[in-house]
Amino acid sequence: MTSTRIVIDGTALTCLEVTRVARDDVQVVMSDTGIARALESWKVARELTGTQPVYGRTTGVGANRLVDVEWDDADVHGLRLLRSHAAGAGPLLRPEVARAMLTVRLNQLAAGGAGVDPGVLPALADVINLGLTPPIPIYGAIGTGDLTALASTALCLLGERSWIGGDQGPGFPLRSADALAFISSNAATLGEAALAVTDLRRLLRASIVIAALSLVAAYGSAEPYAPVVHEACPHPGQQQVAASMRLLLAYEGSSPGRIQDPYGYRAFPQVHGPAVDSAAYAEGVITREINAAAENPLIDVVDRAVWHNGNFHTAYVGLALDAARASLFQTAALSASRLGTLVEPSFTGLHPFLAATEASSGIMILEYVAQSAIADVRRYASPAALGNAVLSRGVEEHAGFSPQSARATTDAITAYRIALGCELVAAMRALRMQGRAPTGGPLKGAYDLAASVLDPRVEDRPLDGDIAVAADLLDLEDFSAGVAPGEAGVPGLW
Template identity: 75%
Template sequence: MEHSRIVIDGTGLDCGLVARAARTDVMIAISPAGLDRARAAAETARAVAAERPVYGRTTGVGANRMVNVEWEDADAHGLRLLRSHAAGAGPLVAPEIVRAMLTVRLNQLAAGGSGVDPGVLQPLADALNLGLLPPVPVYGAIGTGDLTALASTALCLLGERAWLGGVDDGPARGPGFRLRSSDALAFISSNAATLGEAALAAADLRTLVAASTAVAALSLLAVRGSEEPYVPAVHDACPHPGQQEVAAAMRALLAFDHPAPGRIQDPYGYRAFPQVHGPALEAARYAEGVVTREINARAENPLVDVAGRTVWHNGNFHTAYVGLALDAARAALFQTMALSAARLGTLTEPSFTGLYPFQAATEASSGIMILEYVAHSALADVRRLATPAALGSAVLSRGVEEHAGFSTQAARATTDALAAYRIGLGCELVAAVRALRLQGRAPAGGPLKDGYDLAAQVLDERVEDRPLDADIAAAADLLPRLAELIGEPDPAP
């Protein structure tokens, strides 16, 4: 992949590429192989539909699956389907999530399982390259298909609904394509919006999990914590892979610093960090693997089987794997964020830092007192959002569709939880760097020193009482750069 160009081929998309497509100025192109797969699937779908009933092509949808579409009504059926399903509600989702949706759907179509006319691929790529987006409201999906979002996209292609992204982000004329009526259901039967948001969340989760280790190491230095909890013998005795990786990462970060520990045994925020952060690392990695598998899957219903010259009606539209993986990731995220808040508490204590209470300029000043309130406010949101979305279900369409995993809500909750986590971790970073500065200390070398120097360049060094909101924002913005410096731990053998 060129740095400024992403080639969509139906097989090679990952969460990082989705994030690049959604958040940066890159050109989206379609590979010839992807076009060939889409073309072959379209030809197969038309041939099979001419011989036997195919859901959504020759029949109604949902509870209307048993109703055949008469040939004289075939041209109008698909348009009615799109109009009736473009009925989302609520505020519009963030533009980056819509861009991620278009990127994922483009890749799915190039995978060659939908049977949609391949002519639609270039207009979708053009919309991305022109910065045009369909309007996608928040409410409308439950994890079994982003029907409302993609129906809205289809109406934009048909010219019945305006693209967003014109002058002042208002309505705009954009690329058009006349979807065949028989392709209407095949185009919208996808979880591309849910998966797009899940891909962004998975990429951000990996970044924040890596940055967390660096912040914890800075806090450990600031409180003169013990390195004993990270020695190999401890983790060989309880060999969970994530735990071992986190301990190894802490050893690597602290390799240049071996101050005498301030106490025989530290609080859990330091002593149990590998045991609590390890599950978060593993959950993040698992979630990213699940999402990557899904965005490259031919998860279409019906699935067009080119090799078998047939179609298969199936349940691959159900994203239970994605929802459950994200639910687990949020639970693990809450656990490790609780330790971050606990470490922040030690950074306000003179017995840990050797400074005035709250690292204040004087004994009566407030210093960083408010950071604890901010961090616990953010932690409360992560705790609220950790409730598993999969605990809900639904029975829809006259009882025919009798289950939902709510992966859409799991993705949205993960997006919001990560935003709160960034704030809490940013508070800890502010406190750790300030403590080391006031102590006249800094990491001695290696990537931890690089990370400290980066933070010290950006974070205000003044210690008199003043608003700290800009400090928190700056620290939160630094976290991706810290993650780049530190890197993700290598998997344990």
């Protein structure tokens, strides 16, 4: 049984757990070790601040880093920082992204290194468990810290702004000296990235099932998935996809309709494999970041030192997501290719467009819908990292735009889900019209699940409802449960 409680300790949070906290009825619980780690960091920060300059605590920030904070100004310096930086713009972050941000920041603080008052941790946990979120506009970060988002969160903790979901949430008297330490984080970007990569990996699994259904409907050949083929060119993702296809097709006959299929089937492992590898790499990067004490300045408890550094820069995250979107477009294009075969009588033995009669339109419009969605996947595939910015009087002269990369990944996934939904509607319709179904194993389970919710009628009618039902089906774990973690010698990437 899936636990309804997730323990936050600063070291072991996963992207899937972030997603569960953000979307499901899951409670977070602080571990004693996480709070103890934060406490030690806070003590050392206070000790060091009294003996040496510490960025943001005894100095200004950005171009004002060389300006010392006067002793009689110290109690309000941090509060001014929060108020001046809570200045985002545009529509608000979706509640699930805001909850993901709170979860990530809570875990980062439990990793130690920030030097923030440990009392903030249970306060943030209470906010999450009460279902409250701060009002955070989407525009304001460029990959060097989600300062506007976290400054707004800090003002909610202080009681100067209202939480969404309840005016009076659990407040906390955040100390002025801890202000910069609290907001110096990419938690909003990482929260959205964790949601996106979780969704992406689920859809990549589901698309293998859909490709297998399409192959059966098009009388395709399983020969391209033979082990010897992929041992000859052993990319991990390619091997994983081929192994999954072999598992899904294990119960099907071996009478292909042609000697070589189109690329949508024949080159599927070679094109879908890079998307699998890219998503796995991105998840690894994001997981490291959400469990890192990536603070600037970093409070070093062991050596009782403070280190000013560049761990606030999320180039790894942005570049990993950029690569994932590029590979996603490639495999989305193959989905459209397979959809094209399903409207052709030479592949299915049915009327054109899987229509009820030769003069009917059938699923003709699905190709338009799929190509419209894939056009957006292509548009979002443009690398966010190609941008740059010079800010704060030239002191901060580089940006990776990882927030924009995370947001583009979310949008690309939404479009990809629609394209896959179109292919699933077509594959299921073809198999039903042929009077055929997978004969066993996990592919039959996926077919039966889809058949239980998709309308079986073939006369011309609006198909928008069918697409929506199919797209929702892809998010169910049961649909892609048959995609195996791999065979002997094949790395498991799921």
